[in-house]
Amino acid sequence: MPIFTLPGSSRALSYHLDEKPKGGSVVLLANSLCVPFTVWHRVRDVLNQNGFRTLRYDQPGHGQSSVPDDLSTTSFTSLAKDARDLLEGLNIQHLHAWIGVSMGAATGFYFVTQNPQVVKRFVACDTISCSAVNAGIDDPFAPRVESVRREGNVDKLIQGTLKRWLGKSFLEKNPEESSHLKELMSHISLDGFETCCHALRSESFDLRPLFSQVGASVEDALCIVGEKDANLPETMKTMSGEMEKGFNSAGRPRNVELVVIKDAGHVCFIDGFEQFCQTVLSFLNA
Secondary structure (H helix, E strand, O other): OOOEEOOOOOOOOEEEEOOOOOEEEEEEEEEEOOOOOOHHHHHHHHHHHHHHHHHEEEEOOOOOOOOOOOOHOOHHHHHHHHHHHHHHOOHHHHHHHHHEEEEHHHHHHHHHOOOOEEEEEEEEEEEOOOHHHHHOOOOHHHHHHHHHHOOOOOHHHHHHHHHHHHHHHHHHHHHHHHHHHHHHOOOHHHHHHHHHHHHOOOOEEEOHHHHHHHOOOEEEEEEEEEEOOOOOHHHHHHHHHHHHHHHHOOOOOOOEEEEEEEEOOOOHHHOOHHHHHHHHHHHOOO
């Protein structure tokens, strides 16, 4: 697995850039908390079959990516910079698309608005719009960090996360997929979980001011959300509407569509695989 050393540090970023199809436009796939980039393997295969190469990389403390010396320095601004440094290191000037799920989508908002015209099409999937402190609600991440530190492992975290993401019914009906996901998630480090949670808990995490800026940064945008992903269908309905206003104010009218993936949860490219791929391919080829 290739390793990229981030400029100005010894911190490593594990990644994979497809070599084939030769000459294919690059689509970056940015994953959620708790899983390595290999979770995208089925989506990657579909994109390859349709003429696209993918670039996938691991969050800090996931896969073979290392964490900063100070775990409290991770923010969505720093995560977006990591992605930018990786692109520059690979001599990639433009992306056909950034497709991000959960914190991968949140990172995408920071990336596209800080690097206008680098990404042609932006797909945001299943993401909250700000940290709990900014939303004025109880912090769901602090107890989880405390729990994994107390337990000294991520076993309980994995069980709880999979149930929240996919639901008991899907896990029972798809034992092979469930076992595969558990194996992938077992390699997250405690430091990796904590440092990424710091970004999600930070006062600096607030996508709402960025919604209106997306229209000046990319050619087109799309929001996707799992039908069963708690209150996120409503959250992302608001998100897509605000992004659409931004396109209009930038003088480039766009209908920023919200696609709800039927019967899917938080990682809708897994339990809503077919509809997700159809939706994404239609958008990428528009």
